[in-house]
Amino acid sequence: MRKQLLRRHARVCLLVASTALAWPSAGLAESTADTIAVNVDQAKLVRLPGKVATIVVGNPLIADVTLQPGGMIVVTGKGYGATNFIALDRAGEILVDRQIQVEGPSDRVVTVYRGVERESYSCLPLCQRRVTLGDSDSYFSTTMGQAGSLSSNASGNASAGAKTN
Structure with missing residues (x-):
């Protein structure tokens, strides 16, 4: 018995x-140590082994990874969610396989809903338009158009100023 x-x-x-x-x-303890957390619309520098030759990103709509000299990478959050990246050497051997977690913005964001239309504002210290994934198409397009026009005019004026000097 x-x-x-x-x-x-x-x-x-x-x-x-x-x-x-x-x-x-x-x-979980192992996976969170291997996860790179970055906010949407922000970048983070991460050092990798110096012999990295190729970077493969699982979903480039979520994050962008750019290889810099000396094994440094720039991880940029492009959309919410998780993806991974794999770093290979010249022989195709996997050196690194890590997760990237893209989170919401770190600044104070106020979201205004007008029916189903959504607008986002960054309120630090004053509220200004902020284009955020999920904003309505008209708000997104108008704000991006204004930002593009401002950038174009600023670089056009900078070029004109450089030519006159």
């Missing part, structure tokens, strides 16, 4: 241990 109880206990312990190891959160 005692042997049967010990065997049953051993089986239960084995079952609990195998379930704990198979549970998704079992490797």
